[in-house]
Amino acid sequence: MTTAQPLSTDPFLPGPRVRVAGSATGPLAGLAFAVKDLIDVADTPTGGGNPDWPRVYPTPTRHAGVVQTLLDAGASIVGKTVTDEVSLGILGENAHDGTPLNPAAPDRVPGGSSSGSASAVAAGACDFALGTDTGGSVRVPASYCGLYGIRPTHGRIDFAGICVQAPSSDTCGWFARDAATFARVGEVLFGQAVPDHLPRTLLVAADALGFADAAVQEALAPQIDRLAALVGNRRDVTLAPQGLSVWQRAQRVLQSSEAWQTFEPWLDACNPRLAFSVARSLIQGSMMTDAERSAASLMRIEARARLARLLPPGTILCLPTTPFPAPLRGLPLDALHPLRERIACLTSHGGLTGVPQVNLPGARVDGAPVGLSILGARGTDLDLIRLAVALEG
Amino acid sequence: MTTAQPLSTDPFLPGPRVRVAGSATGPLAGLAFAVKDLIDVADTPTGGGNPDWPRVYPTPTRHAGVVQTLLDAGASIVGKTVTDEVSLGILGENAHDGTPLNPAAPDRVPGGSSSGSASAVAAGACDFALGTDTGGSVRVPASYCGLYGIRPTHGRIDFAGICVQAPSSDTCGWFARDAATFARVGEVLFGQAVPDHLPRTLLVAADALGFADAAVQEALAPQIDRLAALVGNRRDVTLAPQGLSVWQRAQRVLQSSEAWQTFEPWLDACNPRLAFSVARSLIQGSMMTDAERSAASLMRIEARARLARLLPPGTILCLPTTPFPAPLRGLPLDALHPLRERIACLTSHGGLTGVPQVNLPGARVDGAPVGLSILGARGTDLDLIRLAVALEG
Numbered sequence: 085m086t087t088a089q090p091l092s093t094d095p096f097l098p099g100p101r102v103r104v105a106g107s108a109t110g111p112l113a114g115l116a117f118a119v120k121d122l123i124d125v126a127d128t129p130t131g132g133g134n135p136d137w138p139r140v141y142p143t144p145t146r147h148a149g150v151v152q153t154l155l156d157a158g159a160s161i162v163g164k165t166v167t168d169e170v171s172l173g174i175l176g177e178n179a180h181d182g183t184p185l186n187p188a189a190p191d192r193v194p195g196g197s198s199s200g201s202a203s204a205v206a207a208g209a210c211d212f213a214l215g216t217d218t219g220g221s222v223r224v225p226a227s228y229c230g231l232y233g234i235r236p237t238h239g240r241i242d243f244a245g246i247c248v249q250a251p252s253s254d255t256c257g258w259f260a261r262d263a264a265t266f267a268r269v270g271e272v273l274f275g276q277a278v279p280d281h282l283p284r285t286l287l288v289a290a291d292a293l294g295f296a297d298a299a300v301q302e303a304l305a306p307q308i309d310r311l312a313a314l315v316g317n318r319r320d321v322t323l324a325p326q327g328l329s330v331w332q333r334a335q336r337v338l339q340s341s342e343a344w345q346t347f348e349p350w351l352d353a354c355n356p357r358l359a360f361s362v363a364r365s366l367i368q369g370s371m372m373t374d375a376e377r378s379a380a381s382l383m384r385i386e387a388r389a390r391l392a393r394l395l396p397p398g399t400i401l402c403l404p405t406t407p408f409p410a411p412l413r414g415l416p417l418d419a420l421h422p423l424r425e426r427i428a429c430l431t432s433h434g435g436l437t438g439v440p441q442v443n444l445p446g447a448r449v450d451g452a453p454v455g456l457s458i459l460g461a462r463g464t465d466l467d468l469i470r471l472a473v474a475l476e477g
Numbered sequence: 478m479t480t481a482q483p484l485s486t487d488p489f490l491p492g493p494r495v496r497v498a499g500s501a502t503g504p505l506a507g508l509a510f511a512v513k514d515l516i517d518v519a520d521t522p523t524g525g526g527n528p529d530w531p532r533v534y535p536t537p538t539r540h541a542g543v544v545q546t547l548l549d550a551g552a553s554i555v556g557k558t559v560t561d562e563v564s565l566g567i568l569g570e571n572a573h574d575g576t577p578l579n580p581a582a583p584d585r586v587p588g589g590s591s592s593g594s595a596s597a598v599a600a601g602a603c604d605f606a607l608g609t610d611t612g613g614s615v616r617v618p619a620s621y622c623g624l625y626g627i628r629p630t631h632g633r634i635d636f637a638g639i640c641v642q643a644p645s646s647d648t649c650g651w652f653a654r655d656a657a658t659f660a661r662v663g664e665v666l667f668g669q670a671v672p673d674h675l676p677r678t679l680l681v682a683a684d685a686l687g688f689a690d691a692a693v694q695e696a697l698a699p700q701i702d703r704l705a706a707l708v709g710n711r712r713d714v715t716l717a718p719q720g721l722s723v724w725q726r727a728q729r730v731l732q733s734s735e736a737w738q739t740f741e742p743w744l745d746a747c748n749p750r751l752a753f754s755v756a757r758s759l760i761q762g763s764m765m766t767d768a769e770r771s772a773a774s775l776m777r778i779e780a781r782a783r784l785a786r787l788l789p790p791g792t793i794l795c796l797p798t799t800p801f802p803a804p805l806r807g808l809p810l811d812a813l814h815p816l817r818e819r820i821a822c823l824t825s826h827g828g829l830t831g832v833p834q835v836n837l838p839g840a841r842v843d844g845a846p847v848g849l850s851i852l853g854a855r856g857t858d859l860d861l862i863r864l865a866v867a868l869e870g
Binding site: 177179180353355356357358359361363364366416417418 | 753
């Protein structure tokens with residue numbers, strides 16, 4: 085008799101843990117890291133969070149570029165982690181593999197799609213972990229699990245050997261519990277030292293702050309004050325003059341259209357088993373019209389121009405990473421859908437414009453973490469990391 | 478590591494076989510039957526062909542009405558059989574449970590959604606088996622596996638204790654290898670003896686025959702001739718003056734809208750794992766407009782009037798059950814979709830009008846079975862069975 089299995093809360097995939105020792109020496113020697121199961125580790129099937137994904141994705145013979153760089157720098161792999169199905173999800177509930185524990189708020193979801201990586205770092209099972217972020221998949225679990233997490237400048241970290249979702253938005257980032265480890269990984273992956281100087285101007289995205297729950301605005305206020313004190317100048321601005329929801333709609337059109345292009349051959353060939361919500365999101369991508377895509381592409385140009393204008397050298401912007409802390413585990417779909425849409429209103433600028441963003445932990449609402457984000461112009465990833473170190477120190 | 482499992486070809490559910498002994502005496506004493514896993518057997522979870530269905534469908538404490546009637550008549554249950562997911566499928570490929578073997582054509586699908594019931598009867602694992610037919614789920618596997626199969630008059634067989642899909646079209650039918658067994662079950666379930674008389678007029682649905690592959694038309698011709706010889710008069714008619722494809726579209730609008738109503742609470746509450754094709758079909762149901770439903774309801778009235786006019790007492794109509802024999806197993810979705818649509822053009826009259834239909838085995842194309850169907854006015858189920866017995870005898 086077919087019956088539903090009780091689902092796991094383990095951040096790691098079931099079965100024996102994948103372990104690969106890094107170089108004996110190097111700037112990351114002695115650090116242990118985990119790898120989201122969308123990222124290739126040689127001679128290990130890349131599961132993609134779906135039981136039918138390995139049917140089209142052959143077992144890789146090489147490490148993903150980013151994994152190889154970390155191993156060469158001395159870090160060792162201690163496991164592959166659960167992901168939302170083929171990266172399509174923002175809450176971290178996987179109908180096949182379960183929902184990894186959120187160690188910072190055990191009755192709540194961990195956030196996704198890099199759910200297992202955030203969960204493993206928050207639980208102390210590794211020093212840092214790799215994730216991917218297309219529409220928020222590093223930033224949201226970092227906010228929900230109380231971690232440092234980065235969505236790097238689009239195109240700056242090698243995406244070779246990582247499962248694609250929407251190429252014009254896909255990035256590879258990482259999580260850490262402390263700013264020092266977070267920065268060490270950044271120096272290796274960007275191949276540059278963290279700079280000495282701090283930004284000189286802090287913009288507060290008033291529209292984004294006002295979009296978050298009042299409790300989140302209140303919880304983040306002291307952190308924003310400390311940031312402003314470090315940076316010097318502070319100014320309130322509007323991030324999205326056209327509307328955060330207009331940017332969110334544009335990103336949804338572009339991202340879901342690209343995701344449909346990516347996954348349609350797999351769907352046709354394998355008729356894979358998918359959670360209903362994931363199938364629905366794919367089908368919504370198939371229904372976007374040329375007119376919608378064209379309008380969304382123009383809005384992307386406007387959004388990029390807006391960020392370029394707001395963020396001259398030495399200026400960074402802060403906003404709440406998520407409008408509320410992690411929702412409870414196991415909510416029904418009709419309750420989750422409006423929550424997902426609201427979250428996307430605070431994350432869509434990333435995929436739309438490609439600028440880097442770092443989540444800073446520390447604040448809590450009702451005992452659950454909620455993150456403050458800083459973002460800068462393209463290429464300022466290490467400046468953001470520098471500020472994270474300064475704020476913690 | 479998550480990997481795809483090799484899928485089963487067993488017609489029965491995995492695990493220990495459910496067995497329930499029937500009464501020691503009765504008209505069906507000594508017969509063994511199998512039960513599609515949408516139909517309740519007391520104290521056994523009803524799996525519905527989906528691993529997440531039992532989460533909302535509590536283990537039944539009573540047998541479905543039709544099961545109780547058969548047990549009381551002396552037949553014994555020898556197993557529950559694989560079904561397409563929550564009855565949504567016409568080919569018999571279940572992404573979770575596998576594709577039951579088509580014993581009559583092992584490289585081809587068995588047809589569905591009553592796939593396991595047809596497979597078990599064709600393999601000789603039982604004497605007869607229960608299925609359900611909303612849009613063709615008994616008729617199609619009967620055609621593909623070379624069996625007698627009936628879609629009874631809508632509403633005539635008790636549907637209590639059976640998973641609903643689209644109530645205005647749902648029926649419960651059965652399969653058998655020989656006409657005598659097929660008729661014995663009918664006498665018990667309809668509570669009447671098979672009549673002595675034969676119909677006096679045979680209508681041949683020229684539009685439906687012309688819609689089938691040329692090889693099917695050729696293969697069915699001798700059987701139609703034998704039917705005509707038994708009945709006496711023969712006349713060519715048009716079944717659907719508005720078009721078979723117009724009836725098909727109307728039935729799809731009505732059936733899929735009702736299916737959405739049926740399953741939406743489950744989808745919202747459980748976010749179940751579904752094959753992509755099944756999720757897509759549900760979502761298409763959610764997108765039907767009031768204008769489409771209104772037009773389809775009017776077309777249903779026209780179709781019912783057409784059948785009432787064509788089928789006065791003593792008249793039956795014949796048509797190919799399916800436009801071609803069973804497709805090969807494992808075809809990709811983009812190849813299957815047009816095949817499903819063509820099949821539905823020859824089955825939609827059933828759900829639309831509620832008349833009874835019997836599949837007669839015997840013909841083959843390229844070595845694979847393909848069935849001839851006879852249908853009559855509402856309530857003439859036993860007249861159709863009588864003709865099946867006469868044709869075999």
